[in-house]
Amino acid sequence: MTVRAAWLLTGPPAGQTRTDTRLAPVGTYAPEGELTTREGVLAGGSPLVATGVGPMKVQLGIGRALVQGTNAQGAYPVAVTAPETLTVTDGNPQYSRLDSLVLRVYDGLFDATGKNEVAVELISGDPAPTPVEPTLPASCLRLWTITVPAGASAGTGGIPWQIALADRRRYTSAYGGIIPRGWGSTFTGAYDGQYRDNNGALERWSATANSWQPYPFDSGWQTLTLATGYMQPAGHGMPAAWRRIGPMIMLRGRIGPTKAGTTIPNGQTIFTLPAAARPAGGREFAWSSPRDQVGTGPSVCRVEIQPTGNVRTYEFWSPPQWISLDGVTYTAD
Template sequence: MTTYATRLQNGTDTAVRMRMADATMLHAPATGVGGRTGFRNDSGGIVNAVAGTMNVTCSPFTAWVDGGTSDAQGGYPVINDSTATLAIAPGDATQARVDIVAVVINDHAFDGSGQTNCTLTVIQGTPGGGTPALPVTCAPIRAINIPAGLSAGTGGLSSGNMGTDYRQYLPNGILRVASAAERDAANKSARGDVVYRVDLDTLEVWNGSTWRSYQPYRDSYKGRISRAAGQNFASTDQVVIDFSTVDYNTGMTVSAVTNRIDANVDAVYRITAGGTWAVNNTGRRILMLKKNGTELLRSNYANVTNASGIFLTWEGPLVAGDQLTLEGYQDSGSTLALANAYLAVAEVR
């Protein structure tokens, strides 16, 4: 066993010890040493076809490639400081092929390869053989799908040949920003990056196209509609409740109108609803929550002899554009009123 700290004395830190030390600042892999392979941000390492040719380009990037031979190997900071152009071999005459653009590290001291270098390269697949095997110390970037017979003379590469994006990303901390302007001026990294907005006292997460307000568990109402006065229901009629008041309407997460609440973003929501049926000792009293006209949940009382509060709660995912309505039904044989009805939506996460 060797326990050591780097930078204690001049000239005592080897390259491997420095790599191991650098990894202490990175997200750990499955083992207790090293660091997770990943790219610094999603604007780096973008692979695109040079249309009409058999070349692809790879944008500048910084990355960390963890050693794959031994836990004692450490990892390697990698920099590609300018756009690189890589040649793709023409397609096989009869079978398709998959190539992968990747960063490959050869370190003879650990892998016995006879080489000590770092290359941005194309790992060529076998025609008809699927995705090629990767070297042990490697950061795959993107797959290139090569149909049979493809060459510059037959039209070359296009965006349609760009396959799976294999980039993983290095974890970033939460960036403190004073305002939306400071947030937007910061270089956006990968989906899931988070900023703390000082002006709003809230977190925002980048989803790949926009910043979204984010809390690990919100459980705060975003929309609520209600009706204090009774709404009459003829026996055996099933009717959408006509709410008279919009109590809350954020306009962002949901949109509330007098007869429904619409989800504006994909999220997990908690919906609560209720009301009070008038007295009748015959038949059923039902409250139904519907999404886009399809029932999600119902609450059902029967043969009540006094005014009956009826309630329901549902939690689950909704997608932008989903419409929530509340319907009532009773079959007492007489007209009954449902009073104090409400429908409320909270965004959970």
């Protein structure tokens, strides 16, 4: 037997053996609900790869997966231990169709088949001008979709496998593990703190925000709201902004008085940082500022970030025309 499943009754004709239990991925996997598991393929090598091996024949390679049944059934661990070859039905004379290559579990305790086994199967879609993938029965995991052109048969050259196969493998992992990237990864997380790989970027599920978020958290550049009387000096690069990546906070941009010909006085609150960008306990920085209005030379300006988020000047040699936030970096803790 080359397609095995754990947690099925023993025979007839198949069912679970001790070898099945050793080969199948038994364990606790990523949840999708209180009693349901995220079904999918287990990463490792090139699991369950489909390959065209004849004009109308497709072969599924070895690998392991988890197939979720109904809530009452639970999830079935499955192992394909040798390649399985299937024959695709000839194409419709007029329209193309989409067939799905699947893993399907039969459990006589929950369905009317009277069988206790798992199989690799082809489920045919309906021919149509714009065909869609077939709806799958219960306890069935879609792995690949095959485009079957109109009139395709062994006698007409068969299926153009290089363009006909579409990867529909979704992936799963053990509970607490990072779910690998795969088709169907645009899914809702099951719990706060779940992780997934999204094309090489790590994301964390936030139950509060009900969304996947970059990890470490990246706010992107957020424009600062300046206090009355302050603005970005004309022609001076990026607007004043903040960005948080994990616990690290960065500032950028330049700030000067709105009124031309004036300088920044001592003790003025220039802007207030939002809660996400405030350092615990506050911070102090010394910035080099431009030549002041009376021409006494460059000014070194000390700036204070208060725990409330207020950012104010509180000491300098002479009042500056503007201050630069470029290169200011600190941690929130």
